[in-house]
Amino acid sequence: MSVSRISQILFSRVSHVARKPQQFAVPVYRYYSCQTSNYEFIKIETAGEKKNVGVVTLNRPKALNALCDQLMNEINQALDHFNSDSSIAAIVLTGSEKAFAAGADIKEMKDNSFASNLKVNFIANWNGVAKSRKPIIAAVNGYALGGGNELAMMCDIIYAGDKAKFGQPEIAIGTIPGAGGTQRLTRIVGKSTAMEMVLTGNMISAEEAERSGLVSKVFPADKVVEEAVKLGEKIASHSQLVIAIAKEAVNAAYETTLQQGLLFEKRLFHGTFSLADRKEGMAAFLEKRSPRYTNQ
Numbered sequence: 120m121s122v123s124r125i126s127q128i129l130f131s132r133v134s135h136v137a138r139k140p141q142q143f144a145v146p147v148y149r150y151y152s153c154q155t156s157n158y159e160f161i162k163i164e165t166a167g168e169k170k171n172v173g174v175v176t177l178n179r180p181k182a183l184n185a186l187c188d189q190l191m192n193e194i195n196q197a198l199d200h201f202n203s204d205s206s207i208a209a210i211v212l213t214g215s216e217k218a219f220a221a222g223a224d225i226k227e228m229k230d231n232s233f234a235s236n237l238k239v240n241f242i243a244n245w246n247g248v249a250k251s252r253k254p255i256i257a258a259v260n261g262y263a264l265g266g267g268n269e270l271a272m273m274c275d276i277i278y279a280g281d282k283a284k285f286g287q288p289e290i291a292i293g294t295i296p297g298a299g300g301t302q303r304l305t306r307i308v309g310k311s312t313a314m315e316m317v318l319t320g321n322m323i324s325a326e327e328a329e330r331s332g333l334v335s336k337v338f339p340a341d342k343v344v345e346e347a348v349k350l351g352e353k354i355a356s357h358s359q360l361v362i363a364i365a366k367e368a369v370n371a372a373y374e375t376t377l378q379q380g381l382l383f384e385k386r387l388f389h390g391t392f393s394l395a396d397r398k399e400g401m402a403a404f405l406e407k408r409s410p411r412y413t414n415q
């Protein structure tokens with residue numbers, strides 16, 4: 120990748136037009152406030168002491184949060200909303216205690232054909248999560264199966280409740296994973312574990328998922344969202360511009376060769392020296408005080 124392409128990516132992705140969210144104060148949880156919306160299958164809230172973490176909760180309990188087309192479109196809308204809200208620094212994506220998501224909606228896709236999938240580019244709208252500029256933390260309780268596990272893997276960090284179960288059971292319904300279950304999963308957990316999960320459809324526990332690097336931490340089920348919000352708040356304490364750059368650099372490790380990735384990283388590192396926040400961060404360290412970032 121050329122240096123000019125790297126700079127183009129660097130400067131196009133970190134600038135966006137800020138928009139104030141519509142909010143009203145209905146406390147449903149300490150530090151939480153609901154937001155007005157017309158969503159049917161999700162709920163959105165802001166959380167954290169400074170209300171700087173967006174929370175998207177999948178809310179289709181009768182189908183264990185099966186990822187129908189409308190639900191995925193609603194997730195994309197919510198992410199667009201939080202990505203364009205300058206007061207939000209990180210996003211938590213979660214489900215219910217029983218299911219993060221039980222996969223793509225089998226009822227909705229059972230009559231699809233190869234031709235119909237091609238015509239509408241079936242599940243192309245699932246990419247919104249992976250494309251979010253702001254970090255997304257998946258807080259997983261219960262089942263994360265098929266597209267549910269793939270959705271979690273599109274997030275940047277996965278926290279799991281101790282009863283969570285992860286799997287790619289598509290083989291048991293005559294198909295294969297289609298949204299990252301053979302690709303992201305293999306890069307994360309390695310060939311043997313991925314192959315076993317994809318070829319058998321067997322689920323792994325939260326503990327196994329942590330051991331294999333699929334999730335970074337496991338908490339009691341009723342604490343996982345709270346811990347994910349705390350993590351979002353910690354992320355929010357840093358420069359949002361530098362967070363966006365750091366996220367892109369880590370993601371490049373999955374998409375480029377080592378040499379291209381190292382060059383990309385070095386140029387982004389060099390680029391941070393053009394930011395007031397980089398200057399402020401180093402000055403604050405040397406003056407033994409907390410940094411005051413301005414996202415400039």
Ligand SMILES: C/C=C/C(=O)SCCNC(=O)CCNC(=O)[C@H](O)C(C)(C)COP(=O)(O)OP(=O)(O)OC[C@H]1O[C@@H](n2cnc3c(N)ncnc32)[C@H](O)[C@@H]1OP(=O)(O)O
Binds near residue numbers: 181292
């Ligand atoms: C690109 C992506 C592709 C994919 O993701 S393919 C789909 C991969 N996922 C699966 O194959 C998982 C399917 N679901 C299950 O195996 C089971 O469910 C569970 C093990 C998750 C839970 O079992 P239990 O506790 O016995 O619940 P229940 O009665 O099976 O489910 C409750 C309701 O939820 C609906 N449901 C569950 N998963 C899906 C789904 N993936 N698509 C559509 N509906 C789903 C059921 O049908 C049922 O509904 P009703 O009460 O009307 O019978």
